Amino acid sequence: MKLLRVLPFSKYLLSETIVAGETVVDATAGNGNDTLFLAEHVGDEGHVYAFDIQQAALNSTAERLGELNERVSLILDSHDNVEQYVTGPIGGAVFNLGYLPYSDDLSIVTKPETTIKAIHTLLGLLKKGGIIAVSVYDGHEGGKEERDALLGYVKTLHQADVHVIRYELLNQRNNPPFLVALEKMRDFETVKQVD
């Protein structure tokens, strides 16, 4: 298959940029699929910082990681506080927006302000050539507002600083996700924004 689905394409982009030994961030650990993928990629010398605001998500992630737990810091805090825990450069970061699958409380979802603040901070920490991959689900309550805020934000990023793509399959049913991927094009601490 050439035209990958959204989640495999997100992993493909990250695997093209992350090098063994690097520090990387899973901004929405959830059930740990992306955390495990990142832990495998960074190897023995690398480290993953995985954030979630639900202890149940971190427990589920810890279980999924098994022995690879030692490569991962599980952080019970919002991803917009990433700067309190992580110093750059980071090799990449991943977000899966929305709610924790199989949770009893599907009303706990990512929010526009914190998602955008986290991406903005992570862009500063990212290495040149690094990727932030954001899988966007907009089917739940508040999802469309978050989607629109995110798309509005990424369009303000100066094209010399960051390249941004949107990738989606157009003929899937049941609110499939789409991907927003950002690649840092040159070194900066704070990305330039334009109107």
Ligand code: SAM
């Ligand atoms: N990537 C995950 C996986 O592999 O299972 C799925 C992530 S799930 C779609 C979204 C997660 O984001 C939920 O577990 C939710 O608790 C978490 N979340 C919501 N707001 C957050 C925030 N401000 N900071 C960190 N995590 C947050």
